[in-house]
Amino acid sequence: MDRSRRSFLALAATTPLALVAGGAALASDVACDDPASLPLSLRNRRKSLGFVEVSPDAARRCGLCAFFERKQGECGTCQLLSGGPVTAAGLCNSFAAKAG
Numbered sequence: 401m402d403r404s405r406r407s408f409l410a411l412a413a414t415t416p417l418a419l420v421a422g423g424a425a426l427a428s429d430v431a432c433d434d435p436a437s438l439p440l441s442l443r444n445r446r447k448s449l450g451f452v453e454v455s456p457d458a459a460r461r462c463g464l465c466a467f468f469e470r471k472q473g474e475c476g477t478c479q480l481l482s483g484g485p486v487t488a489a490g491l492c493n494s495f496a497a498k499a500g
């Protein structure tokens with residue numbers, strides 16, 4: 401087996417584990433608020449918009465949305481959620497890509 405094929409196989413064998421580990425780290429690092437402590441109106445608004453803490457699509461997430469305003473790190477607020485807290489990794493059904 402040549403070196404490039406061996407390198408490719410080694411990379412292919414480890415990549416899924418790295419992605420899973422990275423996804424788990426992302427999911428645990430994006431908590432900008434305690435959803436249980438949010439006002440009922442905001443929790444209901446999140447539910448009505450289908451909000452999820454971690455988007456399944458890296459190209460469609462709060463951090464890339466026109467309604468997102470970054471505050472600190474991966475944490476920000478959403479105009480459609482009355483300025484309520486969201487993470488840059490989140491997503492809802494009203495996602496609108498930022499212009500430009």
Ligand code: SF4
Pocket residue numbers: 449451461462463465466467468477478479480481486490491492493494495496
């Ligand atoms: S509209 Fe949806 S996707 Fe956009 S920032 Fe608000 S919660 Fe995130």
